[in-house]
Amino acid sequence: MWSTEAIRRLDGETAPTPLLRLPLPGLRLKDESAHPTGTLKHRLARALFRYGVACGRIREDTAVVEATGGGSAVAQAYFARLLGLRFIAVMPGEPSPARAAAVEELGGECRFVNPPLAIYDEARRLAAELNGHFMDQFAWAERAVDWQSGGLAEELFDQVRQAGGEPGWVVVGAGTGATAAALGRHIRLRGHATRLAVADPENSAYFPGWAYDVADYSTGMPSRIEGIGRPRLEAGFIPSLYDLVIPVPDAASVAAARLVREITGIPVGGSTGTNLWAACELVSRGSEVVTLIADAGPRYLGTVHDDGWAAGRGLDPRPYTVALERFLAGGPWAPPGAAGMDR
Structure with missing residues (x-):
């Protein structure tokens, strides 16, 4: 249901x-x-959530984690709030309240990681720890978008x-x-x-x-x-x-x-x-x-x-x-x- x-x-x-x-x-x-x-990423985020739900990877209590910054993080936070899900964006670089603000205003959370390329491993680790779902847009976006x-x-x-x-x-x-x-x-x-x-x-x-x-x-x-x-x-x-x-x-x-x-x-x-x-x-x-x-x-x-x-x-x-x-x-x-x- x-x-x-x-x-x-x-x-x-x-x-x-x-x-x-x-x-x-x-x-x-x-x-x-x-x-x-x-942002254009609005369409992409919607497609990724839709694909994740349809595949059974995103459920009612699933924490969604993504390795990203900028527009993708904001768009995914928007759809996580729409579905009542916890969302965490793992962002590259030093902690920045300004970069985190747009995600946090939508109810999302931000974790900052250095070196920047370590965001992917950290997102996988965090998703596994929370028994959640690593959205992994670079792996799934191309097949999720209609x-x-x-x-x-x-x-x-x-x-x-x-x-x-x-x-x-x-x-x-x-x-x-x-x-x-x-x-x-x-x-x-x-x-x-x-x-x-x-x-x-x-x-x-x-x-x-x-x-x-x-x-x-x-x-x-x-x-x-x-x-x-x-x-x-x-x-x-x-x-x-x-x-x-x-x-x-x-x-x-x-x-x-x-x-x-x-x-x-x-x-x-x-x-x-x-x-x-x-x-x-x-x-x-x-x-x-x-x-x-x-x-x-x-x-x-x-x-x-x-x-x-x-x-x-x-x-x-x-x-x-x-x-x-x-x-x-x-x-x-x-x-x-x-x-x-x-x-």
Whole structure:
């Protein structure tokens, strides 16, 4: 009875997000920050809880543990509260009340662990100690997210069709890889002519792993762009589904995120900037493109939208800002760096 009610509650947490147009011909943004938790990870968290309940791994008294920070932790805390479950996010780094606040406001708990890569072993240990469930999004997200009907992919194509066409490209970033995989599968299932590009930040293994066709490629370095990029190829990243992977400099991601805020008023995160920069590259080739506002929130005002934060990480967005403003004004696409690599 609890599982039936849990699925019913999860199924009731679906609402479409809006499709926006920037003042640039050929470019639309699907605003995933419109979810209650302000992030694309809202869909992912819902899918993971639904999958866990359906598989019998999450029950009425199950403590749910996840190794994550940022939007994923907040979204999972939201759905744990919806189902009346205990939720613990094991986060990398030193204890930070500011990072923990959004999770704790939703009734979740935070544990901080160093070194950062130890979060996975600690989450497994804690889940075993509590007789709970380690959500392990990098292992399960790609199969939990619906790619056939009722998910982001179907919603996006329905909205674009109602707006008068079909995009030449869809551009997304990749963290777990689940969203990109769902879009790639849906495109093939429905026979769309649309191609799929993944935008990838610095330090991530996804672009070089895809470009060189090395399944175990690793950089060993964390991404500075929250929510996307990984130091290794994850199981949910499926190279055969992607037509193009576009590496994006982190300073370009910062500049593009600031541009989105300037135009829309939405304080987006760096991953949205990564998406937009890659999308502009494709628009410059004459393509109709749809990409995502992946997440947004006041906390980003102190990170990607803050000059001190950028300078502290050695990032100078000014040359990229000039390139973007020139392009939006009708000039040529002439970035100081970043190029795609076709197979």
